[in-house]
Amino acid sequence: MNTRKALVSLAAMATLLSAAACAAPEEENDTTTESGVDAAAATSAEDFGGMEELIKAAQDEGELNVIALPPDWANYGEIIETFSEKYDIEVNSAQPDAASQDEINAANDLAGTDRAPDVFDLGQSVALANTDMFAPYQVETWDDIPDEFKDPEGAWVNDYGGYMSIGYDSSVVPDVTSVQDLLKPEFKGKVALNGDPTQAGAAFSGVMMAAIANGGSADDIAPGVDFFAELKQAGNFLTVDPDSTTIEQGTTPVVIDWDYLGAAAAANVDTWKTVVPEEAVVAGYYFQAINADAPHPAAARLWQEFLYSDEGQNLWLKGGARPVRGDAMAEAGTIDEELWGALPEVTGEPVIPTDEQTVTAGEYLASNWSKAIR
Secondary structure, X not given: OEOOOOOOOOOOXXXXXXXXXXXXXXOOOOOEOOOOOEHHHOOOHHHHOOHHHHHHHHHHHOEEEEEOOOOOXXXXXXXXXXXXXXXXXXXXXXXXXXXXXXXXXXXXXXXXXXXXXXEEEEOHHHHHOOHHHEOOOOOOOXXXXXXXXXXXXXXXXXXXXXXXXXXXXXXXXXXXXXXXXXXXXXXXXXXXXXXXXXXXXXXXXXXXXXXXXXXXXXXXXXXXXXXXXXXXXXXOEEOOOOOHHHHHHOOOOEEEEEHHHHHHHHOXXXXXXXXOOOOOEEEEEEEEEEEOOOOOHHHHHHHXXXXXXXXXXXHHHXXXXXXXXXXXXXXXXXXXXXHHHHOOOOEOOXXXXXXXXXXXXXXXXXXHHHHHHO
């Protein structure tokens, strides 16, 4: 089955964790614009009087707080820069290497302050566990987004997706054709996973991929945990969070991560290759949402409009990610056809865990992951 452009929204991103940190004292934020619109209650650009008025309200605020957006993750560096220059709005990017749960913790810790995140980019299970923190909003391109990729009221919307993959420096290790290859002696001290699977969506899906490759299923992630325990025992598993720097320096020559992040690594490492194991295809989208407590509610909504515009979607595509409006834009002729056509072909039957399966897997990870890799 060819699934290059037929991604589905998976519940295979991260585990369910509660935000345990104590919140800062809340303050009342006045979110009324100069024209008398309550920006924090706006559910569409029409509530501002149209896009021009939304832009003006956002520019009056002058700032946007984002969190957990590494510059080399799905081209977020260029996305942030383009938005800032286009609208003359300062973007404050906090904790770029944070996990999904860290975003929620930060929002709770900073609630009521002008430093709270305005928007979220989350793994599915973390997003669905915290929908009471989201402000519903429907962008102008709402109708282009398939129903299965959005909350009916606009509390959250899928944004970009990809496939779980194994990226590797072919000048350091042999070619990888399957997950099992990572147990070979040639991979000793060389295999890294992007994050902690009890908190980070990419890592969660990496363990799910290993589970599928080792006889598990969306209902049974245990073989994935066992695989990483075996990888650790063999001395092949690195407890290092990989990023572009560790890849370029050779610290993490093999990385289990989303395929679009592998593409980003390849831009600076000529010998870097990325493979999606045919025996364990795991795909998924991340979730975009507005913080209901956003200190810059108009800018938060303008950010959403930008991300889901043709320009924003093509910028994600430039980073190797598959934008949620991709099919609609291809049909309308507004997609970057060269980049769209260059997306790698992926074969194999995709794994599609349900929300219930994700919760079960998350609970298993919470109880067993740390014991397996200690």
